[in-house]
Amino acid sequence: DAKTTQPPSMDCAEGRAANLPCNHSTISGNEYVYWYRQIHSQGPQYIIHGLKNNETNEMASLIITEDRKSSTLILPHATLRDTAVYYCIVRVNYGQNFVFGPGTRLSVLP
Amino acid sequence: NAGVTQTPKFRILKIGQSMTLQCTQDMNHNYMYWYRQDPGMGLKLIYYSVGAGITDKGEVPNGYNVSRSTTEDFPLRLELAAPSQTSVYFCAMGSGTLSYEQYFGPGTRLTVT
Numbered sequence: 001d002a003k004t005t006q007p008p009s010m011d012c013a014e015g016r017a018a019n020l021p022c023n024h025s026t027i028s029g030n031e032y033v034y035w036y037r038q039i040h041s042q043g044p045q046y047i048i049h050g051l052k053n054n055e056t057n058e059m060a061s062l063i064i065t066e067d068r069k070s071s072t073l074i075l076p077h078a079t080l081r082d083t084a085v086y087y088c089i090v091r092v093n094y095g096q097n098f099v100f101g102p103g104t105r106l107s108v109l110p
Numbered sequence: 111n112a113g114v115t116q117t118p119k120f121r122i123l124k125i126g127q128s129m130t131l132q133c134t135q136d137m138n139h140n141y142m143y144w145y146r147q148d149p150g151m152g153l154k155l156i157y158y159s160v161g162a163g164i165t166d167k168g169e170v171p172n173g174y175n176v177s178r179s180t181t182e183d184f185p186l187r188l189e190l191a192a193p194s195q196t197s198v199y200f201c202a203m204g205s206g207t208l209s210y211e212q213y214f215g216p217g218t219r220l221t222v223t
Contacts, residue, residue: 046212100145100154
């Protein structure tokens with residue numbers, strides 16, 4: 001079972017910031033939080049990951065709460081091409097298993 | 111660089127047939143993975159490999175086999191195909207760094223009838 005909880009769907013107006021929440025209340029101290037997205041039927045695309053500190057790259061920002069029990073992925077200026085399913089993932093134990101839950105279906109509206 | 115290449119893109123199998131899904135990466139990464147994604151669901155890990163000659167089971171390995179004779183190739187074998195194996199199959203590679211991000215191929219859509 002996935003160790004994360006995400007809303008099943010969200011809408012965002014084009015050009016506005018999209019804020020996608022994720023709860024991971026049972027995360028362990030050394031587990032990373034990863035975000036991927038899947039556009040239509042393509043393979044998932046890596047977006048960003050973080051451990052404790054907030055992270056930013058050319059695609060998005062990741063805000064992790066101080067207690068690490070939740071995080072928010074921010075797409076600062078959403079475009080129609082950002083319409084996708086977004087997955088928040090916490091790595092299980094220290095092995096290789098990533099568990100993809102159902103994710104959040106983000107619809108960017110014109 | 112192409113990253114991860116998967117063939118074929120689509121395939122229809124009859125029940126009981128066998129086939130091999132091919133996966134090749136050109137980034138010289140040690141870690142490779144096979145996932146399946148059923149309609150409307152997230153991905154589930156079938157098998158993974160941490161290097162040539164080393165493979166291990168994921169969450170849903172039954173009905174599948176893998177091999178890893180080279181760093182580049184990680185084929186997935188289906189023996190005695192069943193309708194429950196109708197799915198989209200994704201191969202992925204990973205750098206093996208501490209943070210373990212993965213990069214996915216375009217997928218193979220398999221239908222078993």
